[in-house]
Amino acid sequence: MTFEIPVWFEITALVVLTLILIGDLLLILKRPHIPSMKEATLWVVFYVALALVFAVVLYLVTDSTDAMGQFLAGWLTEYSLSIDNLFVFVLLMSQFAVPRRYQQEVLMVGIIIALVLRAIFIMLGAALIENFSWIFYVFGAFLVFTAWRQAFPGAHEEDAKAESGIVRFLRRFIDISDHYDGSKLRTVVNGKKVWTPMLLVFVAIGFTDLIFAIDSIPAIFGITQSPFIVFTANLFALMGLRQLYFLLGGLLDRLKYLHYGIAFILAFIGVKLFFHALHENELPFINNGEPVPWAPEISTWMSLLVIVLAMTVATVASLVSSRREKAAAAALGPADAAAVVADEKGTPPSVSQPPAPGRVDED
Numbered sequence: 001m002t003f004e005i006p007v008w009f010e011i012t013a014l015v016v017l018t019l020i021l022i023g024d025l026l027l028i029l030k031r032p033h034i035p036s037m038k039e040a041t042l043w044v045v046f047y048v049a050l051a052l053v054f055a056v057v058l059y060l061v062t063d064s065t066d067a068m069g070q071f072l073a074g075w076l077t078e079y080s081l082s083i084d085n086l087f088v089f090v091l092l093m094s095q096f097a098v099p100r101r102y103q104q105e106v107l108m109v110g111i112i113i114a115l116v117l118r119a120i121f122i123m124l125g126a127a128l129i130e131n132f133s134w135i136f137y138v139f140g141a142f143l144v145f146t147a148w149r150q151a152f153p154g155a156h157e158e159d160a161k162a163e164s165g166i167v168r169f170l171r172r173f174i175d176i177s178d179h180y181d182g183s184k185l186r187t188v189v190n191g192k193k194v195w196t197p198m199l200l201v202f203v204a205i206g207f208t209d210l211i212f213a214i215d216s217i218p219a220i221f222g223i224t225q226s227p228f229i230v231f232t233a234n235l236f237a238l239m240g241l242r243q244l245y246f247l248l249g250g251l252l253d254r255l256k257y258l259h260y261g262i263a264f265i266l267a268f269i270g271v272k273l274f275f276h277a278l279h280e281n282e283l284p285f286i287n288n289g290e291p292v293p294w295a296p297e298i299s300t301w302m303s304l305l306v307i308v309l310a311m312t313v314a315t316v317a318s319l320v321s322s323r324r325e326k327a328a329a330a331a332l333g334p335a336d337a338a339a340v341v342a343d344e345k346g347t348p349p350s351v352s353q354p355p356a357p358g359r360v361d362e363d
Helices: 007-030 037-062 065-095 100-131 135-151 155-173 197-221 227-238 241-248 258-279 300-330 334-345
Strands: 186-189 192-195
Touching (some): 007 227, 037 065, 037 241, 065 100, 065 197, 065 227, 065 241, 065 258, 065 300, 100 135, 100 197, 135 197, 135 258, 155 197, 197 258, 258 300
Antiparallel strands (some): 186 192
């Protein structure tokens, strides 16, 4: 790392960003509602603009384009993973039939849990990197495996099934009602205090956050080893996520190739980490414990370019494919169009009723 970030700037930035996040939370608690498209768009634009301004300020403070580049590359990587996280959130909201009015609160709690978990993993990752240079080999292999898993369809459904197992475990030990009572965690049923399905939602969201924290932290450490940049990139990627959830809405279903773009990014960073590990090599069975000079060095700006191109290609390809499918469906009758969609998704064209809130299919 060829730059230094002043301590006063780190403290000031974290305080300001924390206050913004708290203000966002208080806004939800004071006025829970379903944001309009205009409101959601303005908030998303605000947070994206704030991240870009932060990148410029980081450059001015450090006088280093490398610091700015590392933040932008890290933020975009984490942002793409956060969008992928929304797919699982959509499944969870549907699975637990969470009323749309209270989905903002659920998302905000999920974001707070994610920040806490990622802060823990960031500190752990920084300590490992500081003391064990070979950990980059482990991170690299893990990211390549994650990329392979991400590239295959059904990963989100597998995550949801894993969460269902956690929920079934909870139901064996605590009493949970079948119906929501607003956004409350506790309610009274037949004179007895019980938990509401909202508890299950929060547990499932927290489990999802844990999975994504395990995936995302090694990815960003492949871009920068600055704990401050790692944390702020994660913070900016999570800020505005709840508004993005409502803004994208049905668009998430149209981003059918997004997981390929994310898989490519993770694989690329995994390879970059492996090359970096070769440069820092201390393992005796590799080049007699000496650094490997022939390993290529991938610059921060090259990483940023690859990340942007991967996400752009995946998004454009998804939207073009979706438009073609719509055009083809328009040429067919309603029954034929439903059959085509069902065949593509591997499900029958009939639509089943969603499960009762808090109930999870035991199969």
